[in-house]
Amino acid sequence: MTETTTTTVTLLRGAKILGGEPADVLIEGETVTAVGTGLEAPQGATVIEAEGRVLLPGLVDLHTHLREPGREDSETVLTGTRAAAMGGYTAVHAMANTFPVADTAGVVEQVWRLGKESGYCDVQPVGAVTVGLEGRKLAELGAMHDSAAGVRVFSDDGKCVDDAVIMRRALEYVKAFDGVIAQHAQEPRLTEGAQMNEGLVSAELGLAGWPAVAEESIIARDVLLAAHVGSRVHICHLSTAGSVEIVRWAKSKGWNVTAEVTPHHLLLTDELVRSYDPVYKVNPPLRTEADVLALREALADGTIDCVATDHAPHPHEDKDCEWGAAAMGMVGLETALSVVQHTMVDTGLLDWAQIADRMSFRPAAIGRLAGHGRPIAAGEPANLTLLDPAYRGEVNPAEFVSRSRNTPYRGLELPGRVTHTFLRGRATVVDGKLT
Amino acid sequence: MDAHTPPAEVIPPRPVLEAPDIARVLTRIAHEIVERAKGAENVVLLGIPTRGVHLARRLAAKLTEITGRDVPVGSLDITMYRDDLRLRPARALSRTEIPKDGIEGSVVILVDDVLFSGRTIRAALDALNDIGRPRAVRLAVLVDRGHRELPIRADYVGKNLPTSLRETVKVQLAEEDGRDSVLLGLGETSPAEG
Amino acid sequence: MKRHLISAADLTRDDAVLILDTAEELARVADRPIKKLPTLRGRTVVNLFFEDSTRTRISFEAAAKRLSADVINFSAKGSSVSKGESLKDTALTLEAMGADAVVIRHHDSGAPHRLATSGWIGGSVVNAGDGTHEHPTQALLDAFTMRRRLVGADTGLGRDLSGRRITIVGDVLHSRVARSNVHLLTTLGAEVTLVAPPTLVPVGVGAWPCEVSYDLDAVLGKSDAVMMLRVQRERMNAAFFPTEREYARRYGLDGDRMATMPEHAIVMHPGPMNRGMEITAEVADSARCTAVEQVANGVSIRMAVLYLLLSGAVPEEPAAGQTRTEESK
Numbered sequence: 032m033t034e035t036t037t038t039t040v041t042l043l044r045g046a047k048i049l050g051g052e053p054a055d056v057l058i059e060g061e062t063v064t065a066v067g068t069g070l071e072a073p074q075g076a077t078v079i080e081a082e083g084r085v086l087l088p089g090l091v092d093l094h095t096h097l098r099e100p101g102r103e104d105s106e107t108v109l110t111g112t113r114a115a116a117m118g119g120y121t122a123v124h125a126m127a128n129t130f131p132v133a134d135t136a137g138v139v140e141q142v143w144r145l146g147k148e149s150g151y152c153d154v155q156p157v158g159a160v161t162v163g164l165e166g167r168k169l170a171e172l173g174a175m176h177d178s179a180a181g182v183r184v185f186s187d188d189g190k191c192v193d194d195a196v197i198m199r200r201a202l203e204y205v206k207a208f209d210g211v212i213a214q215h216a217q218e219p220r221l222t223e224g225a226q227m228n229e230g231l232v233s234a235e236l237g238l239a240g241w242p243a244v245a246e247e248s249i250i251a252r253d254v255l256l257a258a259h260v261g262s263r264v265h266i267c268h269l270s271t272a273g274s275v276e277i278v279r280w281a282k283s284k285g286w287n288v289t290a291e292v293t294p295h296h297l298l299l300t301d302e303l304v305r306s307y308d309p310v311y312k313v314n315p316p317l318r319t320e321a322d323v324l325a326l327r328e329a330l331a332d333g334t335i336d337c338v339a340t341d342h343a344p345h346p347h348e349d350k351d352c353e354w355g356a357a358a359m360g361m362v363g364l365e366t367a368l369s370v371v372q373h374t375m376v377d378t379g380l381l382d383w384a385q386i387a388d389r390m391s392f393r394p395a396a397i398g399r400l401a402g403h404g405r406p407i408a409a410g411e412p413a414n415l416t417l418l419d420p421a422y423r424g425e426v427n428p429a430e431f432v433s434r435s436r437n438t439p440y441r442g443l444e445l446p447g448r449v450t451h452t453f454l455r456g457r458a459t460v461v462d463g464k465l466t
Numbered sequence: 467m468d469a470h471t472p473p474a475e476v477i478p479p480r481p482v483l484e485a486p487d488i489a490r491v492l493t494r495i496a497h498e499i500v501e502r503a504k505g506a507e508n509v510v511l512l513g514i515p516t517r518g519v520h521l522a523r524r525l526a527a528k529l530t531e532i533t534g535r536d537v538p539v540g541s542l543d544i545t546m547y548r549d550d551l552r553l554r555p556a557r558a559l560s561r562t563e564i565p566k567d568g569i570e571g572s573v574v575i576l577v578d579d580v581l582f583s584g585r586t587i588r589a590a591l592d593a594l595n596d597i598g599r600p601r602a603v604r605l606a607v608l609v610d611r612g613h614r615e616l617p618i619r620a621d622y623v624g625k626n627l628p629t630s631l632r633e634t635v636k637v638q639l640a641e642e643d644g645r646d647s648v649l650l651g652l653g654e655t656s657p658a659e660g
Numbered sequence: 661m662k663r664h665l666i667s668a669a670d671l672t673r674d675d676a677v678l679i680l681d682t683a684e685e686l687a688r689v690a691d692r693p694i695k696k697l698p699t700l701r702g703r704t705v706v707n708l709f710f711e712d713s714t715r716t717r718i719s720f721e722a723a724a725k726r727l728s729a730d731v732i733n734f735s736a737k738g739s740s741v742s743k744g745e746s747l748k749d750t751a752l753t754l755e756a757m758g759a760d761a762v763v764i765r766h767h768d769s770g771a772p773h774r775l776a777t778s779g780w781i782g783g784s785v786v787n788a789g790d791g792t793h794e795h796p797t798q799a800l801l802d803a804f805t806m807r808r809r810l811v812g813a814d815t816g817l818g819r820d821l822s823g824r825r826i827t828i829v830g831d832v833l834h835s836r837v838a839r840s841n842v843h844l845l846t847t848l849g850a851e852v853t854l855v856a857p858p859t860l861v862p863v864g865v866g867a868w869p870c871e872v873s874y875d876l877d878a879v880l881g882k883s884d885a886v887m888m889l890r891v892q893r894e895r896m897n898a899a900f901f902p903t904e905r906e907y908a909r910r911y912g913l914d915g916d917r918m919a920t921m922p923e924h925a926i927v928m929h930p931g932p933m934n935r936g937m938e939i940t941a942e943v944a945d946s947a948r949c950t951a952v953e954q955v956a957n958g959v960s961i962r963m964a965v966l967y968l969l970l971s972g973a974v975p976e977e978p979a980a981g982q983t984r985t986e987e988s989k
Contacts, residue, residue, distance in 0.1 A: 355771070555973055556661070561685060
């Protein structure tokens with residue numbers, strides 16, 4: 032990436048803004064300067080003929096594992112942000128479960144700086160709630176917020192903050208700087224040794240079950256805690272129909288609760304585990320058809336606020352083994368929008384304006400992320416994603432730019448393709464290729 | 467040994483032996499056995515499943531008629547000793563039933579329906595070897611159709627039936643098929659089958 | 661039959677009856693002076709055991725040797741390599757050595773399935789017990805024992821277990837023996853009832869083709885065979901039941917309970933038995949208990965399985981297509 036001193040000018044011609052009527056969008060420097068029909072291309076402007084394409088605000092992911100520092104064999108900030116750009120993202124929240132854990136100002140600033148240097152996508156570090164993700168002692172939440180990284184989202188993701196007192200204190204403490212605790216809801220005792228969703232399939236496969244109640248009981252406790260202390264809580268990767276009911280109830284009370292769902296929980300079920308292929312091993316586990324339908328409905332009606340990828344890269348050897356020995360997680364940045372189009376748009380549950388809400392406006396608002404999740408209008412920062420919704424193609428992991436290939440969608444035909452991504456006016460993806 | 471399924475376009479098989487012929491040749495073989503084995507003392511008949519077993523029982527009955535003594539009869543499954551196991555899907559096993567006094571020192575007469583390549587009999591000799599050490603082993607067959615692939619010959623033959631490899635020989639026995647007959651038809655056969 | 665034996669659910673009724681019939685013929689070889697058949701001469705069978713199980717290993721070993729196969733025992737216990745790497749790398753090693761069949765015992769459910777479908781090896785895979793998933797040859801030898809006892813050795817040939825009522829008692833949740841038996845016995849036409857404290861029955865058991873009861877006394881009187889599962893004492897510490905004494909009192913089989921069973925009914929146990937826990941010495945040593953017979957039958961069943969998997973021509977395998985979720989609409 033080279034810094035350019037001259038102002039770049041780009042004209043998108045005939046793009047359907049948020050899926051609406053075709054219009055032209057002029058980008059000058061880092062900003063959208065005009066939106067309208069029949070805009071003239073200024074001298075030296077790059078013109079992109081975007082008929083039939085949908086223009087969305089740059090996508091924002093609340094839940095990404097970039098693995099750096101510590102597990103650079105699976106992903107780095109650079110490779111992860113490249114994957115994000117390919118998926119249409121202009122900002123990602125980097126989870127704290129790195130080595131060392133992002134539980135100090137030093138580590139979050141390092142990740143933040145690496146993101147700046149990558150130039151493909153903004154990286155907003157998430158700080159750990161507790162020291163070493165151990166759930167015992169609060170990390171220096173204030174120091175992480177006051178650092179250059181300006182952390183607002185805190186999470187022990189990968190582990191649950193299961194101690195009720197620690198959770199209560201964290202929720203209270205972050206009120207001082209408008210922070211939010213993103214909870215990985217998993218009651219640890221109920222999920223000891225858990226390998227997959229507990230139900231019909233686990234009974235047959237003889238794999239230790241991860242019951243829905245282990246997620247739901249923590250969510251129930253935490254929405255009550257958040258209400259009690261008047262703070263806000265965000266539920267990571269909500270995966271069960273019961274969790275949806277609890278969040279719906281909490282929202283009906285007016286409590287400050289938000290929730291995310293992953294693309295894979297919108298599409299895949301635990302029936303896939305019958306193959307014992309660890310590519311389907313993920314935490315929380317793939318649930319049942321009924322859960323999938325409930326999650327789609329909840330995302331459609333706004334009970335679930337946003338889609339978050341839980342992009343979890345793992346090296347080949349951690350998946351090329353028996354189920355019990357395999358790592359949990361799936362990559363998701365490069366396929367998220369296609370899966371969401373497939374499950375939510377092509378099914379008629381959401382239109383593109385609502386997709387912009389669930390994948391950009393809302394996550395940016397939850398993360399209090401400045402400059403992202405903004406409307407497409409003159410004067411707004413030019414963080415934009417252009418996609419071709421008519422495209423259909425098979426997922427080929429060999430084409431991923433992520434360092435890891437652990438996708439559950441190999442060979443699956445999915446709709447939609449990001450053709451261009453703009454980060455503050457500069458194209459990071461052009462015609463489906465990284466710049 | 468198994469029934470051969472002729473291809474559809476083949477001319478209907480014609481009988482070369484009918485029930486009375488089969489009865490007559492079995493009687494003749496029984497007499498030959500008594501003659502050569504000096505009263506059929508020490509003789510043990512072992513049929514090779516499936517139809518060889520029925521033939522062995524019929525022969526035993528005839529020997530009893532002739533000599534007035536019970537002749538031990540049993541069966542010898544050769545499946546586990548075949549040399550062509552890997553050419554076809556795994557086969558079900560048949561029963562090996564050795565008469566209670568065993569075969570040590572006796573004259574074992576192996577009985578089969580059709581003698582063809584000789585491979586079945588080779589397998590039977592191996593199987594016998596794991597069961598005991600008879601004084602001698604003889605072979606009785608209802609039909610010898612030629613095309614031997616091993617140096618094996620029958621001691622007692624019901625009928626020598628010169629055939630081409632394009633022909634099939636099918637033995638039907640009342641116990642198994644509801645009627646007695648030997649049928650000659652057309653259709654490709656592998657000598658390995660017999 | 662398929663090329664591998666991973667789950668009892670892979671067997672059709674005809675497959676299962678063929679295995680039982682074959683085992684019945686092979687059992688007779690054990691009575692001969694020479695207990696050996698030349699059938700698998702030159703073939704290599706590897707016993708790959710990631711978990712200690714001397715009983716199962718020697719049973720497979722005896723079976724393979726009686727069929728004249730070369731047997732290699734590979735105990736992977738105590739390997740310092742990470743578990744995942746060691747299964748794949750071990751598999752590649754065995755493949756390089758030309759293993760025609762791999763008999764695998766593994767602590768992870770699904771490991772044999774993975775071995776058979778990963779492309780790491782080309783030979784047949786026989787599941788000798790995986791985690792809390794399945795143990796299909798144990799179920800086959802149990803079914804074989806039941807058919808011999810309840811139908812008859814010779815009269816049983818070609819027949820299944822239609823109409824027989826089988827009760828399986830104990831730690832169903834963690835039992836690979838129970839899972840395989842439910843599949844196989846149902847395939848063979850038997851009616852299966854599981855009896856256990858509710859803590860030791862898996863969530864989702866409702867979809868299994870069997871009945872579930874929490875009351876042992878209520879089902880004993882109408883059982884043709886009662887199979888007692890081994891209950892590990894450690895389960896007590898995980899609060900699956902309060903004390904050993906209480907477990908034995910509610911779910912153990914003693915002489916008084918055995919007396920309520922029909923006269924012809926048998927008591928089975930896959931071994932090793934916890935005397936005083938799930939079964940009293942009086943029952944274990946009674947003529948109705950088939951535990952020792954089951955061990956002997958194990959060799960015949962494993963001979964039959966190895967013979968049927970390895971002796972014939974290699975069947976065409978359908979290309980392993982990836983399964984996906986049904987589109988949910």
